[in-house]
Amino acid sequence: MSSTIDQDPQRTTAAAEPAPAGRSWQGIRALLVRLHFYAGVFVAPFLLVAALTGLVYAFAPQLDQLAYGDRLHVERVGDHPRPLAEQIAAARAAHPEGTLASVITPAEPEDTTRVVLSVPELGEKQRTVFVDPYTAEVKGELTTSWGSTPLTTWLGDLHKNLQLGETGRVYSEVAASWLWVIVAGGLILWLGRSRGQRAKSTKGVLLPDRTARGVRRTRSFHAATGVWLALGLLFLSATGLTWSQYSGERFERLLDAAKGHAPELDTLLPGAQPPAEEEGGEHAGHAGHGASAHSADPDPAAFDAALAVARKAGLGGTVALTPPADTSSAWVVAQKDDVWPVHYDQVAVDTTKGEVTAHTRWADYPLLAKLTKLGVQGHMGVLFGLANQIVLAALAIGLILITFWGYRMWWQRRPTREDRSALLGKAPARGTWRRLPLPLLIPGIPAVAALGWALPVLGCTLLAFLVVDVLVGVVRRSQAA
Structure with a gap:
């Protein structure tokens, strides 16, 4: 100028x-x-x-494709992927370490399923196992940070x-x-x-x-x-x-004063007593990224049950399924579609009853929350x-x-x-x-x-x-x- x-x-x-x-x-x-x-x-x-x-x-997505294409993508075989239970079982057989934190379904038919493990020695990072959704074959694993590959994480920190x-x-x-x-x-x-x-x-x-x-x-x-x-x-x-x-x-502070934060999903099961707050409870069960508080993995078949209930509730596309943090909490199924038009709906699911106990809709987000979310996605280059x-x-x-x-x-x-x-x-x-x-x-x-x-x-x-x-x-x- x-x-x-x-x-x-x-x-x-x-x-x-x-x-x-x-x-x-x-x-x-x-x-x-x-x-x-x-x-x-x-x-x-x-x-x-x-x-x-x-x-x-x-251009991190293209660089990811060059560096990790063999793990991120597969050839499409048929129209029906294997049940999540089979894919999770294959991932855990190859990587029994840690606990099962979440599962992310493929964004595109040629993408792999991501089985995210919480491994104590990795700290805030996770071990993500990539599974072929059509054959349940493990394609590899990466140490990820909030869903990002090592290369994207490194480039993001550099910037x-x-x-x-x-x-x-x-x-x-x-x-x-x-x-x-x-x-x-x-x-x-x-x-x-x-x-x-x-x-x-x-x-x-x-x-x-x-x-x-x-x-x-x-x-x-x-x-x-x-x-x-x-x-x-x-x-x-x-x-x-x-x-x-x-x-x-x-x-x-401005968002707090203007009540401009995204609505929080109520994961407490109906009639259950809220558990005592644990250390790190703020991030426990974070959809798609946080580690479950379980000392052992949940039943892999429960992932299919939670997914079926969420699909009936209208959650399409790629979703992240997170097991409940304790016996009084519900499963969390959250949409992860960042490309416009975005989809960020979430539901809390009681798999024992096969019903949705709570939900948050993108349409219900305050204007400031929407602008903030879309602005960040646009700044990162993933919105369009x-x-x-x-x-x-x-x-x-x-x-x-x-x-x-x-x-x-x-x-x-x-x-x-x-x-x-x-x-x-x-x-x-x-x-x-x-x-x-x-x-x-x-x-x-x-x-x-x-x-x-x-x-x-x-x-x-x-x-x-x-x-x-x-x-x-x-x-x-x-x-x-």
Whole structure:
């Protein structure tokens, strides 16, 4: 997007001079120029890493196919798969370790059935055994994390935290926190510049000026590409913040206050007394992923019984069946169809009576819960299948190009005279906040403080920049004196 990083070479000296006195609405543009410049210089490396890792992660399904195709897919034989009991028996015969946590039915006719085992030495991860649904032959096993293969898990952690654990998550939150600021500021600067200096046509805003040369040409490609990608980049910023480390916590508070969480499935059998809460009970029996509290496997035939009841209740497609955590709890059968239109219905099943005791429907989710779920799925590239992946790849490549053009403009603006040479262009003038009109400055300070609380990483990095900026100003004044 447009900023002082893209100003013309002859304006370099003017940009480095002190900001003129006097408050006016033009001060808003000066402040945006300075903010966009420094955000671009210091945050762009984080965005570049996020774009590169996200580009690879977007095609994790295809990479999974290359790495684990022999375990994930089989040849379809007939129209009727073997009973789950036979498939589970085959999986347990090959892998008797641990306990049976859940079973996930195939998403497509050529997919394998996944028998998920809880193995103590794996911690939060699981051992997933892949079984041919037509022959009950075990095709292999993988150590999975919440249903994801080792490769997808590794790529996801690389994108989220650079394989550095919780500490590394700060990098991605910096990128997500500042991305929307950079995009919004760039849009305002480019649209305002286009109205004043270029043709007011839509073409002048959306298409680069191929007749321009030097920094103007680079700027037009930088800004026009940003306009095309703006909506997608804002989406990635917002959805990335929802499950970030610090801003995500604030978002959870918002969901609590607005009652925007997905409805919880009541798994207590009618007439039964709730058991005493056990350690880790919050995640016990998590549909498709959590480990059952049983010390021994449930009857494999009960999986077929639970599946039959869920099918009669209208749960189609791929489902995850989780055994009850104790004798007072019901089976949980949950849909796992992430491709639009999504299916996330769940039912609690009493297999002894062959009936559904409770259910949650996707249609009953609060609006915030729906938007959150769909946003996360879209960010991960699984909502619209291959189309979703292509869009994410285009956004990542576009962000890489925008970053390259931004740094190129900074380099193109460098002084090239023999008596005034430099490696890079000069930064915008300091003190732009003193040019802001008071009707904007007075409410703007508490608004920025509130924004810093809602987005802690944005607030901390902005405060750090202000502190450094003040110190630089003090040093320069003392040197001048």
